[in-house]
Amino acid sequence: MNEFVLPLPDDFHIHLRQDQALAFYAQDIAKQFGRVLVMPNTLPPLTSVQSILNYKKAIQEAAPRLETLLSFKIHPQLKLQDLEDFKKIGVLIGKYYPAGATTNSEDGISDLEHIFPVLSMMEDLDIVLSVHGEEPSAFCLDREAAFIPKVQLLTEKFPKLRIVFEHLSSAKAVQAVLDMPDTVAATITVHHLTMTLDDLIGENLMPHHFCKPIVKTPEDREAIRQAAFSGNKKFFFGSDSAPHLKEKKESFCGAAGIYSAPVILPILMQEFEKEDKLNRLANFVAGFGADFYGIARSTQSIRLIRKEWQVPLQIHGVVPLAAGQTLQWSLA
């Protein structure tokens, strides 16, 4: 097989950053995806209708064919009226960041109970809760597992609240999502599907493979692969593509985030083909996520061809995932 047609995919977790860089990142992802759910951890964060609409407009101007799905960042002072206003402009998710868990999360929530009133309103308004599921006080490889009881608690306290456990990185979290009710789903990235801690520190220190949550053990990666290839509707694609300039990564205090946007579909094709699961790729990148969020599935398509290409060492000053590697599938 030398050609493969997919429904035009959705990326349910992406960071497009701000200012001039935003245009580059939006245009890169628009080459492969029709819709993107943009994360709100900009500076300042997206916490008002006006800031969300301004952000959407900036993306539209940069990449007119890319449809932007909207989010806001949860903070304890949000009011019912704010949430109703978000709902009116079509916001899909409220994003919960534990304080200090990742990029620009210093103003995150230190105690989950502080936002129970907000979560209750989100449950009533049917706004999805998206969680960066890591407990910052735990050891770095255990942070995701340490967060699982909190998600469990949320499912008990707010049984109708739909929750997305973002960017799964551990076997324990995969199992937890399987065990939880159908109100809980999860996104999976291309880097957690393909890498382990060895790719970050096993031989040389590879700062461009550093992200939160950190890539983990071979067993963890295997569990994530099985989830992605399983055809279970609880697992769908979210890239968590999170570019930082080369000098921000190769630095005294390197930033967390992997720029996967330029290579997503070629790598997904490669991985699903390797496992003989290409028949499950369409639902993973262009089906289950839309179903979970209650939006129509894509009616457009994109064609990939088997043709080698070499991933550039840098794209707009950022070192992308798989830089310098040869990939087998290209966009037609």
Ligand SMILES: [Zn+2]
């Ligand atoms: Zn993210």
